[in-house]
Amino acid sequence: MYKNYQLGWLYFKYRLKALNGKGHGTHSPFVYTFIRDVLNDKRKFYCYSGIEFLRRQLLADKKKIVVEDFGAGSKLNKTKERTIAAIAYSSLKPKKYAQLLFRMVNYYQPKTIVELGTSLGITSSYLASGNTNATVYTFEGSSSVATKAKENFTSLKLENIDLTVGNFDDTLSAKMAEMNSIDFAFLDGNHRYEPTINYFEQILTKSNDDTMVILDDIHWSKEMEEAWAYVQNHPRVTTTIDLFFIGVVFFRKEFKNKQLFVIKY
Numbered sequence: 001m002y003k004n005y006q007l008g009w010l011y012f013k014y015r016l017k018a019l020n021g022k023g024h025g026t027h028s029p030f031v032y033t034f035i036r037d038v039l040n041d042k043r044k045f046y047c048y049s050g051i052e053f054l055r056r057q058l059l060a061d062k063k064k065i066v067v068e069d070f071g072a073g074s075k076l077n078k079t080k081e082r083t084i085a086a087i088a089y090s091s092l093k094p095k096k097y098a099q100l101l102f103r104m105v106n107y108y109q110p111k112t113i114v115e116l117g118t119s120l121g122i123t124s125s126y127l128a129s130g131n132t133n134a135t136v137y138t139f140e141g142s143s144s145v146a147t148k149a150k151e152n153f154t155s156l157k158l159e160n161i162d163l164t165v166g167n168f169d170d171t172l173s174a175k176m177a178e179m180n181s182i183d184f185a186f187l188d189g190n191h192r193y194e195p196t197i198n199y200f201e202q203i204l205t206k207s208n209d210d211t212m213v214i215l216d217d218i219h220w221s222k223e224m225e226e227a228w229a230y231v232q233n234h235p236r237v238t239t240t241i242d243l244f245f246i247g248v249v250f251f252r253k254e255f256k257n258k259q260l261f262v263i264k265y
């Protein structure tokens with residue numbers, strides 16, 4: 001994991017390099033539309049307030065639970081007691097990005113969605129709200145955290161989430177056997193090179209031309225930057241969009257040459 005000052009420097013370079021975020025100069029109608037209608041959609045969708053209310057409750061919840069710690073590098077180290085608030089503070093994708101993921105699902109309407117790393121289920125809730133006809137298959141290693149996520153799905157009355165508990169390495173391939181195709185995947189756990197590549201390759205086996213894969217924390221560490229470079233160079237990948245804290249990957253055939261965008265968000 002990079003130190004804060006290193007991440008700050010990388011972020012500064014990203015801001016200098018990034019396209020203005022309005023889509024001018026992209027020369028790709030698909031990406032231009034993505035920027036205009038998804039990235040820059042400022043509307044407040046109906047589900048936002050309920051999910052953000054729940055986030056605030058979790059951030060204030062001092063109850064302690066014993067969690068199997070998958071840690072920063074996600075090697076299962078030990079169990080430890082943590083407050084719900086501390087888990088929420090350190091794990092949940094901030095509102096800005098979670099709501100962007102909601103808008104991606106809401107706009108493109110993927111039917112089968114995979115999320116690796118449920119934590120307390122805030123982003124899963126956004127994904128599930130984006131298309132209530134979709135199924136969100138979400139995966140979490142820590143059973144106590146997963147139990148809390150399930151309570152959260154119930155309180156938000158979300159019925160289209162299928163949560164699998166266990167190490168991704170043991171659960172992903174068996175669960176994927178139940179899916180015909182994966183239309184949208186958010187990889188948000190186990191931020192190391194090898195596992196990220198392995199999960200990406202597994203997802204690819206069920207991808208189609210319209211599948212979108214979102215990788216979290218692509219500049220978080222040297223390993224993650226290497227994983228992002230691997231994904232960008234992958235022969236199946238036709239376009240990527242670097243938003244610094246997340247990377248968006250497309251396989252659409254209409255792009256003749258590989259296009260790697262860096263866009264301000």
Ligand SMILES: C[S@@+](CC[C@H](N)C(=O)[O-])C[C@H]1O[C@@H](n2cnc3c(N)ncnc32)[C@H](O)[C@@H]1O
Pocket residue numbers: 069070071074091092093098115116117118119120121122123124139140141142145166167168169188189190
């Ligand atoms: C960053 S959090 C996910 C946050 C969630 N997507 C959100 O934005 O609301 C990552 C989660 O992945 C889980 N995790 C990490 N490595 C894992 C592994 N190898 N198997 C299963 N779960 C894992 C951790 O327990 C943690 O809860």
